[in-house]
Amino acid sequence: MLLKPRWMKLARDAQLMPGRTAMMILAIAAGVFGLATMLVSYTILTREIRQNYLATNPASATLRIDNIDAQLMQSIRNFPGIAAAQASAKVDAGIQLADGRLQALNLMIVDDFKELHINSIFPETGAWPPPPDTLLLEKDSLKKLKLKTGDVLQLKMADGSQRQITVSGSAHDPGVPVPSMSAFAYATPDTMVALGIRDGMHDLKITVRNNPFDIDAIEQLASSLALWIQQQGHVVERIRIPPPGEHPHQLIMTSILGMLLVFSGIALVLSAVLTATIIESMLAQQVRQIGVMKTIGARTSQIATLYLSLVLILALLATCIGAPAGLAAGRAFSQQILVSVLNFNMNSGAVPDYVYLVLIMAGVLVPLCMAVVPISRACNVSAHTAMTDFGSKQKYFAEKAFGKWLSHLPGLDRGMLMSLRNSFRSQGRLMLTLALLATAGAMFISSLNVRKASQEHLAEAAAERHYDLEIHLSKPADKNKIIRTIGTISGVNLVEAWSSSSVARHRPDGLNIERTYPDGGHGSLNVTAIPDGSKLINLTMQSGQWLSEIKSSAGNGLDTVVLNNKALESFPKVRVGDTITLGVRDKTASLRVVGIARQKMTGAMAYVSPATYAKLTDQSELYRSFRVVMDQHDPKTIDAITKQIEAALSRQEIRISVSITENMLRQEVDDHFDLLVNALLFISILMALVGVLGLGSSMSSNVAERTREFGVMRSIGASPGVVIRNVIAEALFIALMSFGIAVAMALPLSAGISAFLGNLLFDEAFPLVISQKSLWIWLFIVTSGAVLASAYPAWKASRLSIRASFAH
Incomplete structure (x- = not known):
């Protein structure tokens, strides 16, 4: 007979709290949406990349x-x-x-x-x-x-x-x-x-x-x-010989998607934490109701089951909303990656059955697990304690740890001081709210920090190059003729002739075997001739000396080589002073390693003098690559002079295979990297939404528990404006505390993501960079969110009559 009234109460609770009910559904749906998007993307892309690549029957x-x-x-x-x-x-x-x-x-x-x-x-x-x-x-x-x-x-x-x-x-x-x-x-x-x-x-x-x-x-x-x-x-x-059956970008894509999947899982956990805070705030208002149910014979397990059932129903509803939207978003994201980045077709948007099971379990079980603690704590209160609850506590955490510190802050009246102290009314609720906001903030700040770190990495790589344009000819040509032709164009400051050829480690059978893809762009080793006195390369030496230093000190630059850090993958045990043997076409040469240099965003390179290169390749005055420095370095000027250079060489019947400007390189990398950063921002925005909702829930709970306090304030002359000010100030105080924690959390998180992505994409960790823009943007978001989240509870508190307050 007690079941029917119990479930009627559950329905009435949901009906009487439409805001909190909607908040729980929205939070869980946002978490499930993010998880579904990344899980679906992971399953589709890992399958489609491999299937598309193997469908071409790639050459062994x-x-x-x-x-x-x-x-x-x-x-x-x-x-x-x-x-x-x-x-x-x-x-x-x-x-x-x-x-x-x-x-x-x-x-x-x-x-x-x-x-x-x-x-x-x-x-x-x-x-x-x-x-x-x-x-x-x-x-x-x-x-x-x-x-x-x-x-x-x-x-x-x-x-x-x-x-x-x-x-x-x-x-x-x-x-x-x-x-x-x-x-x-x-x-x-x-x-x-x-x-x-x-x-x-x-x-x-x-x-x-x-x-x-x-x-x-x-x-x-x-x-x-x-x-x-x-x-x-x-x-x-x-x-x-390429890695068998493995697309060049397969490992990179799988690793990045795995990272995004982990972050989306964190977002779901945060949404479940928010559910727990909302349930806790609801239970704080229903303490007397719990006491009444216990007084008339309800067991603790029955009451707990009642509230867990509410969470279960809302979680199921939220999952039904978030999962289909996430499935659609994941398929759209996969389509974008496959078509726009990899030049593949998406043969099927189907996902394995376990994906649906994972989403249902995550969307339901995670919120339930998070809600168990506050529900258990509230339901285990004795009937006597519940019936004598007046919405306030005997001792605040702030009175022990922060009370004296707050009291020394200048410009705070007693009402404002009381409001700030009230932030610590519930230690658990405060910690959960701070965790929500701080994690969202750390993720958001880290996303923009990583973007800035990648941009600085690109800028440093560009600074190492010291040129504006690189021209590759269809076939080798006389360098003096090319340099004269380009040098006559107005706006050209310097022209240097460079040459590069792919090489391989020497084998006893004389074959040149490279474990790289057919285009030679992934995993290849190249030997590059550095013009004497070149001003267009300035690398940081990890050990040893640069070619020009060896030449000037030893008087002979032949048969020496400088390897960059990427080339050490082909020669992992080589040190300065060792000898390596390289094969170029049908020739082999032994070279003494005189230096190892650090170089950003460049494949494996072995740098030699022009004389050594001529010995290796039988090319002395014929070159295919030319690097050009211009008087002005803005994109418009570079593009205009590039067209003039192409026209001048065309008149000399010299064919250019490709012209590469610094802007083209930056655009090529930025377009691909922005897609990744935008995915990180997508997850952080979901976290931010959950965090703001959590703050709103926390403020609603705090206001509900302080109903009598507001009555006292009104009775001694406090105006509605003062009440609104105090409530919003409390929310801003919590937001600012979370901001400080978010900045502290963002430092190791940014460093970790930067190192992971840098090593994955460019074999070198990105530097830890703090984007001031990210700090200001998040400060604006979190403070604006605090004002919005507390505006309605503050307005409700200001509208309470003195009589209604004391009747609470």
Whole structure:
């Protein structure tokens, strides 16, 4: 018979407290929403990245050979252990755009589109395979250049000649990045011949039949094949073996998503903490009701079950709101990453069944667990204590620890002092409120600190370069001619010729094997010639000396090398004074390590003098890379002079494969990093919302417990304005305390996130940087939130009549 009145009371409680009920639902829904977004993103992206990459059947190894003919290809396909093999080539060209700009183009030559089984590309629109004298543009390149099927392109080839070619359609190549500096296209060998290129095929891609994901087994087979090819009279310049079955960004994406998932879990816990504070404040007002229920025979377990049932119902409702919204947001976020960053398609937005189970359990069990403590504490109060509760305590925590300190603050009247002391009325409630606000603040401040740290890291990397523009030619050219041509342009201050080639560690069999991706951009080692007296590089030495210092002191700069910190991954035990052996094409050279330098945002580099580089590569006066310093360094001036340089070299029939400005590098990194920082801010905003709601709940509880106190204040002449001022001042005091704690928490949190992301992305921890902007923004958010959260409770307190106050 007691069940029905008990559940009727539960319904009335929810009906009589719509604000607190809505607050609990909103807080839990926000936490579930954040967790669902990141959990769904994690499950979809980890699956889709691997599936998209493996769907292309990536090459187990890529061999660079002097020439690949049909007879050699047939023999390679019959070689023991080879599952598939195909030949390809890459042609560097430029597309002359309508506005006069030259867009770099990577033209991939495919030997047989109908038998494209390695590094597959997929037809999108138009003819497949592309007819002779036509090409397929990668779908994102087609979109970026605002072209369409049937358009005629004006190509500028490496030898300076110009050719016209028709766009016959588009293709999707998951193996190339979203185009930024270069466009990507695909054509047949007949089209390559029609463009005047008769070098033939040079890149051999193979997959292995046995142990396809064992890198040692792949290297052993690739080595055997390469030695056999050399016995047939061919030259194998290099072999590149990527991590088997692993996309270049897979580890980075998984690690970052895992970090975001942890933070979203923290946000859910905070929302559950808020639920506990709201339940505690509700129970504080119902102490006498609990006493009445105990007086008429209700057991502690029955009362506890009643309030836990309320939390359970509200948590289920909140989960039903937050989980679907989070599922949709997670799918949208995954789509954005896959399409805009990785150039993949999202084949399916489905998530495993366990995701739904995790969300339901997290959305229900976490709030229930957090609510157990305040409910248990309130329900274990004796009937006598509950019936004699008057909403105040005999001793405040502030009276012991902070009372005297507060009393010495200048400009505080007794009413304000009482209000500030009241902040410590409930130690548990205060600690929970401070935890909510401080954690949200620490996360928000850390997000902007990490963004500023990354920007400073980029600025430091740019400062190491000391140049505004880097030009890469399609083929080596006479450096004196290039320097004279660029130097005559107004606004150019300095031009230096640089050269760089990929190298590998020497092997007894003479093969150059690099464990890197086919583009050579991830995990590759390069040897770079530093011009004598160069002013465009200034690295911090970890040990040893720079090349110029060795040359001036020893009188001989040959056969010495300086490694940067990234190169130590290839030579982990090397120290200054040791000798390393490098292989460049069919040559090897032993070099003495004279220094190890720290370098930001740069791959593995071995720096040598021009004479040493010429000895390694047989190139003395022919260079492909040139670095330019301008008189003015603003983006507008750099872009304008870059166009003039491109035009001047074009008139000399010198083809540029790509021009890279400092602004382009910064934009490339910032676009990707901003997506990560925005995800961190997304979670911190959810935390901030939960924190402000928690403060509002705490203020409502404090006001409810001080009802008689406000009656006394009104009876001795306090105006409604004074009551409002005191309540808002109390909220601001709590907000300011949380701000100090948030700043202290943000220091180790910022350092941890900066170190994690820096080492993950650039193999060097970001510095700990404090963004003053983040501090001011969060101070504004937390104080504004405090005013908003306390405005309604303050208004209610000011509206209480003296009679109603004493009747409470």
